[in-house]
Amino acid sequence: MAMALESEVQTILSRIESQRDEMLYQLVLWAAINSGTSNLAGLSQLGNLVLDQLRAVSDDVQAVPVVPQLFVDEHGDLKERIIGDVLLGFRRVGAPRQAILSIHLDTVYPANSPFQLVKQEGNILHGPGVADAKGGLVVLLWALKAFEDYVEATGNTKLGWKVILNSDEEIGSPASREVFSNHSDGVDFGLLFEPCLPNGSLVGQRKGSGNFEIVVRGQAAHAGREFFKGRNAIVAAAQVTQKLHALNGRWHDTTINVAKIDGGGPTNVVPDTAVVRFNVRYPSADIEGALNAAINRIIEETQDGITLIRHGGFFAPPKPMTEAYESLLKTVQANGKTLGIDLAWEPTGGVCDGNRLAALGIPNVDTMGVRGGNIHSPQEYMHCDSLVQRTQLTFLTLITLAERFPQAEAPAPE
Ligand SMILES: [Zn+2]
Numbered sequence: 001m002a003m004a005l006e007s008e009v010q011t012i013l014s015r016i017e018s019q020r021d022e023m024l025y026q027l028v029l030w031a032a033i034n035s036g037t038s039n040l041a042g043l044s045q046l047g048n049l050v051l052d053q054l055r056a057v058s059d060d061v062q063a064v065p066v067v068p069q070l071f072v073d074e075h076g077d078l079k080e081r082i083i084g085d086v087l088l089g090f091r092r093v094g095a096p097r098q099a100i101l102s103i104h105l106d107t108v109y110p111a112n113s114p115f116q117l118v119k120q121e122g123n124i125l126h127g128p129g130v131a132d133a134k135g136g137l138v139v140l141l142w143a144l145k146a147f148e149d150y151v152e153a154t155g156n157t158k159l160g161w162k163v164i165l166n167s168d169e170e171i172g173s174p175a176s177r178e179v180f181s182n183h184s185d186g187v188d189f190g191l192l193f194e195p196c197l198p199n200g201s202l203v204g205q206r207k208g209s210g211n212f213e214i215v216v217r218g219q220a221a222h223a224g225r226e227f228f229k230g231r232n233a234i235v236a237a238a239q240v241t242q243k244l245h246a247l248n249g250r251w252h253d254t255t256i257n258v259a260k261i262d263g264g265g266p267t268n269v270v271p272d273t274a275v276v277r278f279n280v281r282y283p284s285a286d287i288e289g290a291l292n293a294a295i296n297r298i299i300e301e302t303q304d305g306i307t308l309i310r311h312g313g314f315f316a317p318p319k320p321m322t323e324a325y326e327s328l329l330k331t332v333q334a335n336g337k338t339l340g341i342d343l344a345w346e347p348t349g350g351v352c353d354g355n356r357l358a359a360l361g362i363p364n365v366d367t368m369g370v371r372g373g374n375i376h377s378p379q380e381y382m383h384c385d386s387l388v389q390r391t392q393l394t395f396l397t398l399i400t401l402a403e404r405f406p407q408a409e410a411p412a413p414e
Contacts, residue, residue, distance in 0.1 A: 136369025
């Protein structure tokens with residue numbers, strides 16, 4: 001890097017350092033607003049504050065409504081769920097290189113969750129969503145501010161970006177997945193701001209995931225007078241559960257977790273309805289077909305008088321290691337080194353919108369967010385120092401990619 005550039009970069013890195021308290025203050029405010037996936041009022045309140053910040057660095061911002069989603073309620077009936085808007089920000093849409101920066105606004109904590117309080121103890125911030133993923137949201141916005149300062153100072157306008165902030169990631173992005181695919185054309189790489197692992201590592205490969213519901217319908221009857229006329233949905237659900245559980249171990253690194261059974265009622269009634277809910281995790285897309293067939297076979301083995309109806313499906317394709325992905329991880333790692341951070345990456349069974357972007361052909365590093373832990377629990381926390389660190393890391397990564405895009409411009413070998 002040229003001397004003048006280098007001093008500009010140093011100036012911006014120090015500026016990020018000096019913004020620590022401002023970033024922390026913003027995070028405390030945002031984490032105190034409950035934005036559970038179903039809390040539309042909270043999501044809209046948070047969204048308005050975030051849009052104000054996004055507007056300041058974007059050429060254009062939009063709040064895009066999405067279609068309501070169907071879900072299976074505890075009686076086995078399909079109900080509609082309204083999903084919050086997706087927020088978009090754009091800068092230099094015509095630039096030769098394009099990035100997507102993305103993270104979710106929603107958390108796993110509903111409006112009535114007992115976990116609402118945000119409190120700081122030294123370098124640790126406790127609170128709902130501080131790590132997953134409002135810390136990352138703050139990092140994304142401040143890194144873009146820093147990057148735009150750099151663009152202004154250097155005149156390097158080669159990299160344009162889109163920001164995608166969705167409100168349904170914690171339920172598998174059923175509505176926003178369409179927005180990702182609508183904005184994937186011509187995008188060279190993605191950065192997502194999920195929290196990194198508690199030890200600071202990035203995530204490499206991710207498994208694929210699917211959520212399914214099997215609605216079991218039997219026949220209600222009086223347990224005393226007409227027991228033998230009844231068809232017991234709970235017993236059938238238990239049999240289905242056993243068969244699903246027995247699939248564990250059939251395919252390499254693939255798990256089937258029966259998570260919940262709804263159903264039943266008074267003890268003097270043969271129950272006529274149950275819902276079996278389960279999740280599958282699998283390492284490669286070629287297992288999907290076999291899993292699918294095995295689930296269908298279990299449903300076809302239905303006994304007399306019982307009907308099984310399957311809902312749900314695979315919602316996050318596996319995110320394998322590819323050459324382009326590894327190259328992007330190495331770029332982030334090299335920038336970590338500049339900041340004195342040792343960055344490694346590890347595979348995980350967890351999924352995120354990075355799975356979706358990868359399936360759309362966009363290599364992406366999805367754990368650019370803050371360092372924290374105990375996510376999805378009332379003990380969620382974040383290391384305050386990581387706000388500055390990850391903002392600097394993202395800023396350096398963006399300018400590296402604006403200066404020299406890995407591989408993209410190298411002629412393909414014969
Ligand atoms: Zn998350």
